[in-house]
Amino acid sequence: MGLDLNKEFSITPAAPQEKDGAMGFVMTNLSELVGWGRKYSLHPLLFGLACCAIEQISAGMSRFDIARFGAEVFRASPRQADLLIISGRVSNKMAPVVRRLYDQMLEPKWVIAMGDCASCGGPFSNYAIVQGVDKIIPVDVYVPGCPPRPEALFYAITRLQDKVQKFGIGERKG
Amino acid sequence: MTDLTYDKLKANFPDAVLGKETFRDETTITVDAAQLLKVSKFLRDDPELRFNLLLDVYGVDRRDLGASPRFATSYELYSIPHNRRVRIEAPLADPAENGKKDTLPAIDSVTGVWGTANWLERETYDLMGIEFKGHPWLHRILLPQNWVGHPLRKDYPIGGEPVNFTADRDNPRFAHLGKQIMDTPTFHSELEDMDAEGHLVVNMGPQHPATHGVLRLAVELDGERVISCKPEVGYLHSGFEKTGESKRYEKFIPYCDRLDYVSTMSNNLAYVLAVEKLMDVDVPKHAQYARVILVELQRIASHMVWLGTHAMDVSGTIHALLMYAFYWREQILDIFEMVCGARMTTSYFSVGGLRWALPGAFEDSVRHFLKGFPEVIKDFETMLTDNPVWRTRLEGVGVLTAEQAIDLGVTGPLLRAAGTGFDLRKAQPYSSYDEFDFDIPTATEADSYARYKVRMAELWQSMRIIEQGLAKLGKGPHRTADRKVALPPREEISTSMEALIHHFKLVTEGYKPPVGRLYGIAENPKGILGFGIISDGTANPYRLRVRGPSFVNLQATDLMARQGLLSDIVTVVGSIDIVLGEVDR
Numbered sequence: 001m002g003l004d005l006n007k008e009f010s011i012t013p014a015a016p017q018e019k020d021g022a023m024g025f026v027m028t029n030l031s032e033l034v035g036w037g038r039k040y041s042l043h044p045l046l047f048g049l050a051c052c053a054i055e056q057i058s059a060g061m062s063r064f065d066i067a068r069f070g071a072e073v074f075r076a077s078p079r080q081a082d083l084l085i086i087s088g089r090v091s092n093k094m095a096p097v098v099r100r101l102y103d104q105m106l107e108p109k110w111v112i113a114m115g116d117c118a119s120c121g122g123p124f125s126n127y128a129i130v131q132g133v134d135k136i137i138p139v140d141v142y143v144p145g146c147p148p149r150p151e152a153l154f155y156a157i158t159r160l161q162d163k164v165q166k167f168g169i170g171e172r173k174g
Numbered sequence: 175m176t177d178l179t180y181d182k183l184k185a186n187f188p189d190a191v192l193g194k195e196t197f198r199d200e201t202t203i204t205v206d207a208a209q210l211l212k213v214s215k216f217l218r219d220d221p222e223l224r225f226n227l228l229l230d231v232y233g234v235d236r237r238d239l240g241a242s243p244r245f246a247t248s249y250e251l252y253s254i255p256h257n258r259r260v261r262i263e264a265p266l267a268d269p270a271e272n273g274k275k276d277t278l279p280a281i282d283s284v285t286g287v288w289g290t291a292n293w294l295e296r297e298t299y300d301l302m303g304i305e306f307k308g309h310p311w312l313h314r315i316l317l318p319q320n321w322v323g324h325p326l327r328k329d330y331p332i333g334g335e336p337v338n339f340t341a342d343r344d345n346p347r348f349a350h351l352g353k354q355i356m357d358t359p360t361f362h363s364e365l366e367d368m369d370a371e372g373h374l375v376v377n378m379g380p381q382h383p384a385t386h387g388v389l390r391l392a393v394e395l396d397g398e399r400v401i402s403c404k405p406e407v408g409y410l411h412s413g414f415e416k417t418g419e420s421k422r423y424e425k426f427i428p429y430c431d432r433l434d435y436v437s438t439m440s441n442n443l444a445y446v447l448a449v450e451k452l453m454d455v456d457v458p459k460h461a462q463y464a465r466v467i468l469v470e471l472q473r474i475a476s477h478m479v480w481l482g483t484h485a486m487d488v489s490g491t492i493h494a495l496l497m498y499a500f501y502w503r504e505q506i507l508d509i510f511e512m513v514c515g516a517r518m519t520t521s522y523f524s525v526g527g528l529r530w531a532l533p534g535a536f537e538d539s540v541r542h543f544l545k546g547f548p549e550v551i552k553d554f555e556t557m558l559t560d561n562p563v564w565r566t567r568l569e570g571v572g573v574l575t576a577e578q579a580i581d582l583g584v585t586g587p588l589l590r591a592a593g594t595g596f597d598l599r600k601a602q603p604y605s606s607y608d609e610f611d612f613d614i615p616t617a618t619e620a621d622s623y624a625r626y627k628v629r630m631a632e633l634w635q636s637m638r639i640i641e642q643g644l645a646k647l648g649k650g651p652h653r654t655a656d657r658k659v660a661l662p663p664r665e666e667i668s669t670s671m672e673a674l675i676h677h678f679k680l681v682t683e684g685y686k687p688p689v690g691r692l693y694g695i696a697e698n699p700k701g702i703l704g705f706g707i708i709s710d711g712t713a714n715p716y717r718l719r720v721r722g723p724s725f726v727n728l729q730a731t732d733l734m735a736r737q738g739l740l741s742d743i744v745t746v747v748g749s750i751d752i753v754l755g756e757v758d759r
């Protein structure tokens with residue numbers, strides 16, 4: 001993955017601090033290390049909803065190979081996953097289930113809304129479909145497309161990785 | 175042909191038969207609702223009629239049609255022995271008109287005559303609010319149990335909320351976010367009647383790696399033996415029918431892609447065939463052959479998804495096979511992408527032909543695919559056919575005899591694996607299938623292994639069809655010239671005022687078919703896909719009904735899984751080959 005240690009761990013000189021006993025300097029750099037570790041070992045939940053899920057599977061297959069981004073280990077249990085890819089339309093009947101899956105995932109956790117349906121309801125502006133999954137769970141990255149191509153999903157994952165890198169050690173999402 | 179049906183009914187039940195209508199060679203016989211049960215039994219059992227396959231049950235709210243009484247239930251029947259179809263309609267008065275506000279219109283259930291009616295009637299009850307007297311378990315099936323109202327009624331709004339593209343939840347302007355969501359009881363009431371004898375009830379899904387999507391199964395176990403297995407569906411219910419009724423005919427084509435999203439071309443074909451029949455337009459031969467080629471490619475792609483996921487379900491060690499299968503599916507998707515720009519959601523067929531002409535490299539790419547693919551099938555067969563793990567886990571598992579299958583309305587490879595060579599491409603050919611030379615693979619064991627063999631044999635047959643299609647394809651117009659549905663050509667628009675106006679009207683208003691109704695069916699990779707259309711003469715369908723083969727086939731899970739092992743449920747579901755988008759619609 002072409003790791004440039006100097007770039008990834010560049011130690012920016014901290015602003016002069018008063019000695020208040022805080023571990024500012026150490027924690028900042030630890031946080032970068034942890035962020036780096038986290039972003040290249042995302043564990044998506046093995047969870048598919050609709051048409052977009054088929055493209056999600058394609059993304060995991062040999063041609064597109066999601067492993068290049070360190071996110072190939074799909075976990076079947078939400079307890080072992082930290083990335084929820086909402087790949088498809090969320091119906092009213094499914095909404096509580098999605099919420100529960102999200103709640104069952106361990107902190108810190110991230111959500112990608114894959115496709116128009118997950119982002120905003122897509123073509124299904126009707127009684128059955130939740131008009132955007134962000135009504136029930138917070139979303140980090142939205143991917144447009146119906147369905148988005150696997151490449152689009154990869155772009156979303158790299159954007160998410162930027163976000164993960166900046167995420168603090170002790171912070172929580174939910 | 176169907177006159178025989180009418181005459182026989184009229185002779186045997188003079189006061190039950192209320193009328194008969196014929197439109198585009200399809201007959202609708204109106205029957206008194208009170209005598210429906212008698213008539214149904216007769217239709218099924220009379221040796222000259224033998225309507226043994228109930229394709230579909232659906233309700234119609236005729237409020238805006240000016241028909242009285244307000245409701246009607248329709249039954250689409252097919253007689254496999256006589257290769258004949260008929261539609262029975264039973265009008266139902268709305269009790270609400272007589273002041274009984276909370277009473278639903280009611281009719282006798284036909285579950286005792288055709289087993290498949292069970293889920294179809296539940297769906298009609300759920301979405302249209304028609305009660306079926308004597309139904310074994312009349313509960314909502316697609317919507318949550320605590321849902322209020324019946325969405326397919328004409329007085330139910332289509333719904334949906336305006337969407338705000340923001341996630342700023344602290345903003346008081348978005349305090350309403352989430353009000354659309356209704357609670358679902360976490361404990362499904364269907365589980366209640368299962369644990370009577372101290373049996374263990376296991377819940378699978380809706381998030382489960384082996385249920386192929388958001389299917390939920392409630393399995394009652396005695397040790398490891400399955401006592402019963404109740405699928406719970408509806409987690410992907412997307413309101414296709416209601417949405418379709420609010421769109422123009424042409425605009426529903428992209429929605430078809432999203433039904434069974436691994437066989438988009440086939441869905442498109444079934445739908446455009448139905449609308450073409452309604453509009454009475456002919457499709458040029460070149461376009462018909464191109465359709466056949468693409469649909470058969472789609473059949474291969476769909477079977478690849480089935481094979482890969484099924485192999486992974488049965489044994490994780492055959493995981494590599496999923497990769498191979500998807501690799502070869504990608505080759506087909508490349509052809510689709512070249513043809514129409516999209517990998518999956520193709521929307522390539524339009525009413526009257528193809529949306530664009532085929533690209534120049536089409537034939538060569540298909541030939542290239544045909545050259546490489548036979549080796550792949552042989553590889554798959556070497557890996558699986560005599561593989562001991564594969565055989566022990568599939569042979570004798572999930573048996574569904576032909577009789578049971580037909581009773582449950584099961585079609586497609588499942589039915590053919592039970593020894594019935596019933597395939598619409600032969601029985602009622604469409605899109606020039608009658609000009610092709612191919613066989614219908616069948617097997618007799620009726621178990622999961624037989625289904626595997628049938629589907630593998632279908633791959634070879636599809637390749638045969640594609641080869642013949644390439645030979646026939648030739649050159650020609652890719653769309654009909656019939657101005658009812660076709661836009662005038664570019665050159666004419668700049669010279670002729672009439673052409674310009676016609677173009678404008680077609681684009682802004684859409685075409686308006688005559689008043690009438692029909693039910694188009696086609697043989698999809700998974701079974702018979704049906705589109706029922708009722709036209710009131712406007713540019714939108716008045717009623718659009720979708721029969722998903724996966725939905726009907728899934729109903730057989732209970733029967734197939736009983737007395738098997740818990741681990742076999744996964745192979746049973748896998749061998750049915752379902753796609754949840756089509757199950758829940």
Ligand code: SF4
Nearest residue numbers: 051088115116117146
């Ligand atoms: S965004 Fe499009 S492809 Fe994805 S689930 Fe929705 S309808 Fe299907």
